[in-house]
Amino acid sequence: MLNNAIALLNTWFPPTEVHAHCDGPCGVYDPSAARITAEAVLSMTKKILALEEPSDAAGKVAYANTLSRYIAIKEEQAQKTKDDLLILWTDYFKPVHLESYPDLHDTFWKAAKLCSACKVEVSQQHAEELMAAVEKIHTIFWATKGREVAWFTAS
Amino acid sequence: MGIDNEQWQGRDVLPPQVKMLPKADWAEYAQWLLGRRQRFVVRENSMVPTLMPGDTILAEMGVAVKIGDVAILRWRGVANVSESGQFDSAQAISMPSEMLMIKRVSEIFYGEGVYLISDNIHEPSARDSRHFGVVEADKIIGRATSRLATAL
Numbered sequence: 001m002l003n004n005a006i007a008l009l010n011t012w013f014p015p016t017e018v019h020a021h022c023d024g025p026c027g028v029y030d031p032s033a034a035r036i037t038a039e040a041v042l043s044m045t046k047k048i049l050a051l052e053e054p055s056d057a058a059g060k061v062a063y064a065n066t067l068s069r070y071i072a073i074k075e076e077q078a079q080k081t082k083d084d085l086l087i088l089w090t091d092y093f094k095p096v097h098l099e100s101y102p103d104l105h106d107t108f109w110k111a112a113k114l115c116s117a118c119k120v121e122v123s124q125q126h127a128e129e130l131m132a133a134v135e136k137i138h139t140i141f142w143a144t145k146g147r148e149v150a151w152f153t154a155s
Numbered sequence: 156m157g158i159d160n161e162q163w164q165g166r167d168v169l170p171p172q173v174k175m176l177p178k179a180d181w182a183e184y185a186q187w188l189l190g191r192r193q194r195f196v197v198r199e200n201s202m203v204p205t206l207m208p209g210d211t212i213l214a215e216m217g218v219a220v221k222i223g224d225v226a227i228l229r230w231r232g233v234a235n236v237s238e239s240g241q242f243d244s245a246q247a248i249s250m251p252s253e254m255l256m257i258k259r260v261s262e263i264f265y266g267e268g269v270y271l272i273s274d275n276i277h278e279p280s281a282r283d284s285r286h287f288g289v290v291e292a293d294k295i296i297g298r299a300t301s302r303l304a305t306a307l
Contacts, residue, residue, distance in 0.1 A: 002304070003304045003305065006211050006303050006304035007304060010194075010196060010211060010304075014196070015193075015194040015195050015196045015211060016193070016194075016195050016196075016255060017195070017196055017197075017198050017254075017255065018195045018196070018197055018198070018212075018227050018255045018256065018257040019198045019199055019230075019254055019255065019256050019257065020197055020198065020199045020200060020201040020202035020203075020206060020208070020256070020257050020258070020273065020275075020281075021199050021201060021230075021256055021281075021282055
């Protein structure tokens with residue numbers, strides 16, 4: 001009942017709003033974070049595919065350890081890529097950007113799906129497609145800022 | 156409201172360093188009636204599970220905050236101009252130049268600067284001192300003392 005009374009009071013005399021903000025009021029966004037993590041996904045995928053299983057017991061232990069580490073890093077970096085892309089998509093990009101880039105939603109949606117695919121699978125093709133998607137987002141992002149920033153990779 | 160049940164239930168499973176904001180008792184109501192508390196409504200979800208969007212809270216204004224307090228601060232947002240000095244319409248949308256924010260006091264440096272964090276660990280995009288650094292003590296205008304009404 002007290003809750004209702006307060007709700008009524010809020011309707012008649014609206015209190016001041018305080019923001020527990022989740023948007024980025026600092027306005028600092030950069031798709032390079034997603035590029036670095038997506039590169040790590042591609043690198044780990046390649047390493048997993050190249051890893052050969054030894055026949056001796058000691059070698060098997062080292063193999064299991066290395067493979068587990070590669071898989072853990074691949075999954076973690078794919079999730080980070082997804083998080084960074086979703087922040088750009090939902091926080092940085094605004095409706096005005098859709099007018100210039102009508103396929104923006106589709107681009108982000110497919111990129112996020114590729115992050116999931118890279119987590120689940122060991123697919124060099126999907127890891128390379130993810131890099132291509134991040135590059136496309138990089139190009140769109142810097143174009144909306146009116147700046148030319150060259151695409152480059154660390155490896 | 157878009158709040159899932161898991162977040163709501165999280166109110167009872169807080170990390171040990173996070174103190175719940177108590178429900179307003181008769182003493183708080185008395186302070187409010189005496190004009191010593193101000194009423195605020197919380198927006199957005201970076202303080203979940205302590206505060207849900209839509210919660211009404213009471214705050215004591217013009218007092219110093221301590222570590223662990225929930226602080227209300229005056230936040231001057233980024234200017235609506237880009238690096239080249241041009242008006243940036245993308246930034247201007249939904250970005251008031253000044254607003255009040257609510258965050259948890261994590262550290263206080265020599266009584267001058269305050270380090271603020273968000274309670275919502277499940278929200279990676281929550282912005283606080285981890286992104287915008289230490290906030291000057293004079294930007295803190297009050298501390299939340301109780302929850303007057305919950306949004307749910």
